[in-house]
Amino acid sequence: MAQGPSFLPSPFIENEGSTPYSSITGFAFASLEGPILLTREPKTAECAMACQNLTHYFKDQVLHPNTAPYGDFRTNYWAAQQQALAPACVFSPADASQVAYLVRLSQGTNWPFAVKSGGHGAFAGPSNIENGIAVSLKRLNEIAVSDDLSLVEIGVGNNWMTVYEKLEEYRLAVAGGRYPSVGVGGLSLGGGQSFFATTQGLTYLHWALRGGGNNFGIVTKITMETISLTECKMWGGVRVYTENKFSELLQAADNLGNLVSDDGAKSAQIINFSFLEAIKIAAAVLTHSDPERRPAAMSEYLSIPALADTTRVRSLTDMTADLASLERALPGSDDSIILKARGTATFSLNTDILAFAKDTCFDEFDKIADIEGVKPMCVFQIITKGQLEATVAKGGNAMGLDPEEGPLFLLNTQAGWTEDSDSDSSRVKQALQSVIKRTSTYAKERGWGKEFQYMNYAGEFQDIIAGYGEDNKRELVTIADRYDPEAVFQRLQPNYFKLVGAPVNNSF
16 A cells, blocks of 8 residues: 655645645645746746756756766667657756755756656656656655555656665565566556555555556655565466467466456466567456466467467566566567557456457557568556446545446557657557547447556557546546645646646647
8 A cells, every 4th residue: 555655644635824735835845935936938948057056056966968878878768759859958866855956946946857767658758858858756765664564655757667676685575567668657656556456456556646646745755554475475477379269368367367366366368469470469467366277267278289388487687587588578668679659548348349450459559560670569458347346445546436336447559669760650659549430439339448548658649637527527626736836746847648638739
């Protein structure tokens, strides 16, 4: 249970004598004195002044253009679209008070900023910014386990592999991300899928923060309930299947998604559809939180002959490392691919919609096969009813997810490609968007369509907050208006999934 930043009064309660604005910024920073320049139209000189100010007070915590550390920072992003952005300077705060100072400075100069935890966004701008201030949270890397081992405080500058390696020393785990390089901050605020989501629910933050993204402040630390793993082990791995097994595979996914039992609750599944050379394949990522050699809940998957199989009893860190290998091997995921794009949609779970989505993915992928270096993929995830119930039991969410609508099928389209041309980029993005549109139309005609779109898998063309439902969106806007009346986190931290509209208002 991630309780949110420890310095935020729960839930968004104002400190005595504070203004609503200082209250919301209290979880990014306390009410601090700082430079307030009464400028409303930012100019380049003022950004230079802001960077100079940071350098004066924080010295080597600020990186400047035309230096090797600055260049290294820019290349350490998952997508080339983010690497291409050139911030005016990069600031690495060492604690929450320094984060506070940065936001006050940005507010005073009216100069924009972007915040990087892991840098896993798939388009330009989620965590880097052109000619603004890039904020790297890498120094916020504390991992502190409580004396009774029930809680752990995690600085958002960590990635999940670092967290798991530390917790393994205590024979513990948390409901964190599944890929090692993903940052703690972005995954948690975007919704928080994990290996243990069925029993633990989505990462537990305050209502507005669970799915609210970066719209309410900068979280510097979260506190999570720990999970004790038997012998510090679990079962899991990847099984690769060829096209002649796809029908059996989808039936197994549907059956496991609908399985209501303790054994089923300990299980999780992800299916990645892509190509190996010109051969259609499916890589099923399977996990079970108990260290059983052949979990009963996975019997149907295990009965289907596989081309390759890495499943075994192992540690969480070993499982996460296995997914790192899969990420490097799967099309559209590895670090050698330059440009990235994504899209997402959600539907009621049944084998019909799974099959239609799979066929649509490969149909659209065939249309872009001639693009240099293109490697597309569709990822199928199942949100079980138990996962939704656990989320509600731990505080609910702003995302409009109702346990009575479960289980759900979460579709993620993504692609990587190497040729940086407007034409090729448009075609790739159009193919991903066409998968989403065609599958959504098919589902809605049959009453299976859902408005929810998972922020961490979304494309720049998607209006995520609108998919949470009118009531939830209205409540989120009300919270933002109350605690951030000057819209600092709407105006000055742009280019991600804000409360109104998509990051890029276009449709191919």
